[in-house]
Each structure stands twice: as C-alpha cells, then as structure tokens.
Amino acid sequence: MRYWLMKSEPGDVSIDDLAGFKNQTVAWYGVRNYQARNFMRDQMQVGDGVLFYHSNCKEPGIAGIAQVSSSAYPDATQFNKKSKYFDEKATHETPRWFNVDVQLVKKISLISLDIMRRHPELENMRTLQRGNRLSITPVELSEWKFITTKLAGK
DNA sequence: GCCAACGTTGGC
DNA sequence: GCCAACGTTGGC
16 A cells, blocks of 8 residues: 555646546546656555645645556557647557556645645655656655645645 | 756757 | 757746
C-alpha cells in the first residue's frame, strides 16, 4: 500500500467532474513524463491512496481523497490522432504511455497550497520542493496520515 | 501573462 | 555522451 499525490488541472478534470463520472472514476490519461509513467506502471496498486490535487488554477491545493482502482494499462490517447496527447512513436504492440484508473473516495474542503506550506509536518513533501514539476509524486505515510486526519474535513 | 526550473530533443 | 535550444509546468 502506497500513497500518491496526483495533479489535475480543474479546467480539465476537477474533483467535481470526478464526482460526476461513472463509478466516480477517471482514467488518468495524458501523463507524458517518464518518471510519472513509471510510478503508475511499476509501483501503483489497486487500493493505493491518492491525494487529488488541483494545479495550475486560481486556488491550487488538495481537493479530495481518491484511490487507485486499476493497475496500469496503455493510455488510449496516445493512439488518437485527434488528441493533443497523440504520440506517433507509440504503437499498440509497444505502447509508450500508461495510466491507471482513479476513483473518488471523498471530496474535502480544499487544503490550499498555502496551508500545506504552513505545516512543518509537510515540509519534505515531494510536491512542495522547489522546482518540482512532477504531476505524480509519492507521499509518505506520515504525510498521508497528517493530511487525511488532521487537515481534511475541517 | 510572466518566468524560473526542469525535461526532452537532436546536432555534433 | 555532451549540451544548447526548445518546450512544458505551474505558482504567482
């Protein structure tokens, strides 16, 4: 059992979008970074905890708790010529990009980036490190516990 | 919209 | 295999 923070732009898929999807589940398509891909492909397991993070928006922060609900499988958008995620070097025989499914557990009142930065318990979080741009980062158990029990639901 | 930081690409 | 140029991310 591992824990992750996954960034989504709310203009693309927000926590409310996720809540409205069938089974409250979304395929985490569009990841085009090898490190983030490898996390999904090699390390994620069904049931892993996910902090659903709104990025590149007016109020960045953790918007909900979710979970990994499938193992990794090829990202369909890499084969779709009309998609901005199309990759001409990917084939069905040797796909390049993978995604997992992510299912909503519960929406929470936003834990803003500003709040996250104020808590020394979270100062080592990968996503808060200077220059970090990875859209998927591992979360330590202690960080997960602090966020889900101390910060969520206030 | 700016721009710092980082990842990827491609010529050599 | 180096590294400059370019593209992307994401907070502000």
